[in-house]
Amino acid sequence: MEVSILVIEDDESLNRLLTKKLRQKGFRVDSTRSGEEAEKLLKENNYEIALVDIKLTDMSGLELIRELSPHTNTKFIVVTGYGDVNTAVEAMRAGASDFIQKPFSFDILEVSINRAIREKQLEEENRTLRSFLFEKEHDITFETRSPIFRQVLEIIENAARSDINILLRGETGTGKEVIARYIHRVSDRRDKPFIVVDCSAIPEHLFESELFGHEKGAYTGAVQRKVGLVEIADGGTLFLDEIGEVPLPVQAKLLRFVETRKFRRVGGLKEIGVNVRIVAATNRNLKEMVQKGEFRSDLLYRLNSMEVEIPPLRERKEDIPMLAQLFLKRFKKKIGEKGIKLLMGYDWPGNVRELKNTIERASLLSKGDYVDDSLCLPSISEEEACLEDLFSKMPTLRDLELFYVSYLYRKLGSAERVAEVLGCSRRTVFRKLKELRDRNGDLEGRPLPWSALDIN
Ligand SMILES: Nc1ncnc2c1ncn2[C@@H]1O[C@H](COP(=O)(O)OP(=O)(O)OP(=O)(O)O)[C@@H](O)[C@H]1O
Numbered sequence: 001m002e003v004s005i006l007v008i009e010d011d012e013s014l015n016r017l018l019t020k021k022l023r024q025k026g027f028r029v030d031s032t033r034s035g036e037e038a039e040k041l042l043k044e045n046n047y048e049i050a051l052v053d054i055k056l057t058d059m060s061g062l063e064l065i066r067e068l069s070p071h072t073n074t075k076f077i078v079v080t081g082y083g084d085v086n087t088a089v090e091a092m093r094a095g096a097s098d099f100i101q102k103p104f105s106f107d108i109l110e111v112s113i114n115r116a117i118r119e120k121q122l123e124e125e126n127r128t129l130r131s132f133l134f135e136k137e138h139d140i141t142f143e144t145r146s147p148i149f150r151q152v153l154e155i156i157e158n159a160a161r162s163d164i165n166i167l168l169r170g171e172t173g174t175g176k177e178v179i180a181r182y183i184h185r186v187s188d189r190r191d192k193p194f195i196v197v198d199c200s201a202i203p204e205h206l207f208e209s210e211l212f213g214h215e216k217g218a219y220t221g222a223v224q225r226k227v228g229l230v231e232i233a234d235g236g237t238l239f240l241d242e243i244g245e246v247p248l249p250v251q252a253k254l255l256r257f258v259e260t261r262k263f264r265r266v267g268g269l270k271e272i273g274v275n276v277r278i279v280a281a282t283n284r285n286l287k288e289m290v291q292k293g294e295f296r297s298d299l300l301y302r303l304n305s306m307e308v309e310i311p312p313l314r315e316r317k318e319d320i321p322m323l324a325q326l327f328l329k330r331f332k333k334k335i336g337e338k339g340i341k342l343l344m345g346y347d348w349p350g351n352v353r354e355l356k357n358t359i360e361r362a363s364l365l366s367k368g369d370y371v372d373d374s375l376c377l378p379s380i381s382e383e384e385a386c387l388e389d390l391f392s393k394m395p396t397l398r399d400l401e402l403f404y405v406s407y408l409y410r411k412l413g414s415a416e417r418v419a420e421v422l423g424c425s426r427r428t429v430f431r432k433l434k435e436l437r438d439r440n441g442d443l444e445g446r447p448l449p450w451s452a453l454d455i456n
Helices: 012-024 035-044 061-071 085-094 106-137 147-161 176-186 204-212 248-260 286-291 297-303 317-329 337-345 351-365 380-392 397-412 415-422 426-443
Strands: 004-008 028-032 049-053 075-080 098-101 166-169 194-198 237-241 277-282 306-309
Touching (some): 012 028, 035 061, 049 061, 049 106, 061 085, 075 085, 075 106, 085 098, 176 237, 204 248, 317 337, 317 351, 397 415, 397 426
Parallel strands (some): 075 098, 166 277, 166 306, 194 237, 237 277
8 A cells, every 4th residue: 555645844854855765755845834725735635644743834733733633544654853742642632643853763653654554444443343343243134236325325434534514315224323323323423422312302401401402490390400412422423313303492502502602501601612523314305394384494404414324225125135144143033035026116105214113023923034025025914913902901092192192103103294194293293192102012022013113
């Protein structure tokens, strides 16, 4: 691998000498004397290493490192004639990986460069290992035979390394949250929190305090200070799920935060700044919502610096056999050719979630080594058979209401359509679905339709 180095040194002759010697050693070298140009070059190119003089013509090298190191994988080695312990500590704090004092021998510089290269390789290996572990732990795969999905994954991996806001669009169950977690895992923020804000589940009047926290006494019931989700996410990733469900008045407050990464706790005077990467997700058409005046256009354009459409499962059917095998593994079951054919022939309106639930149910209900072919499709008749079982438990009206919401959701495939049938808002449908999920435990082990409903 050819290692590329950027030499940022304001002393012209030293700059020339370093460039020449490093090229002789086989490195690809660019050089500059100005901080501003260095900034541009570092943003445009993926240098492995930058040698940075602390005193540049137009700015301090430390300033440059401080600003750029959080957004790049380049290793910074500080070179200075003003070396003392304090400057060294400051350089490391700013994000430098090593510090060399002038005058230095070229051998010392070479040792430092080799160390930085090794460090970078280890980081890269670590990143691969972590995402591999993540996938194993969560029964997730990002292997794909679908050219469309491969393209999506490539875009995501590239975007993950930068800090831009990402908007994930796609039908329910396509894997938006899984992908948001993946973005966090492969980014440099992986050791910091990944915080999910389920915008559909927070009642409007609690939104601000959930998101930004509140001070003691901010309102009746605020008996002590509460730290909000954005503050907890500091340094990490804030995942705004179901962003299309944020009520308009809250959107204005969110916009200010997305623009400035600053906020005030409810009842607080102090402005607090945090460093978070924002990933948002929705299964709604936000542009259409903007036209209807339901979503702020300025918020949309802040959130979608990069917009990625996650394809529905029916558009990447090539992946169905592999996903099915993955979900079967835990149950130590196999699937026959006919079963695969049935899976491939169905359109999966609930996407990967529906496929996963179907496979899990089929595994639990099948006796032998193979899952019964007849169980390889989500079956409505089985739901009907369960009705009798349900009634024999003397359900309350509330139970029945939740059962019906679950039934409609599985049948219609989207909360929007359920809301239309029931004549209520999507938020209400979401709340009921969440409640249902929380109560799944009550009915554990029974193949009732709602136990197959997995709302993450
Ligand atoms: N690549 C994948 N590999 C394995 N399982 C996956 C994959 N993508 C999604 N799933 C599974 O599908 C289910 C739904 O995924 P997820 O919650 O990420 O979807 P979503 O698009 O966020 O859905 P919603 O819009 O309803 O919130 C989860 O159980 C998840 O584990």
